[in-house]
Amino acid sequence: MTDHELLLAIADIMDKKLDARLTPIEVDIQSMKGDIQSLKDDIQSTKDDIQSMKGDIQSLKDDMQSMKGDIQSMKGDIQSMKGDIQSMKGDIQSMKGDIQSLKLTQENIILPRLNTIESCYTSTYDRYKNYADKMDSAFIDIDLLKKVVSEHSEKLQKIS
Secondary structure, three states: OOOOHHHHHHHHHHHHHHHHHHHHHHHHHHHHHHHHHHHHHHHHHHHHHHHHHHHHHHHHHHHHHHHHHHHHHHHHHHHHHHHHHHHHHHHHHHHHHHHHHHHHHHHHHHHHHHHHHHHHHHHHHHHHHHHHHHHHHHHHHHHHHHHHHHHHHHHHHOOO
């Protein structure tokens, strides 16, 4: 055997021994590459989830800003309603005073006058009622008077 053949044989033996030892390392490296790729995928998925969460958080922030505006608007509306209620309270107080004044006017002026008018009409009615049966005879008497006056007028005309 020559040196070169010996060297080739030694190299071959070393390659086999290295292959035997490198194969598990290569398998481990391949496994690690798979794990690393899986980690990269997990990291990318996590990044995507974080990005999605950022969008959700931004949407929540926008919603909160909108709600703050709505709340401010509601506060303004409530303040306006409070003012309207205060105004209504004043109007109610004024109306109470007006009603009290109307009651006093009715009691002290209108009702006494109505009672006076009623008594006048009642007494007039009683007078007319008492003389109603006499009115028929008065109409008959008046008709008779007309006839008599007519006759006397004609007689006076003839005489003159």
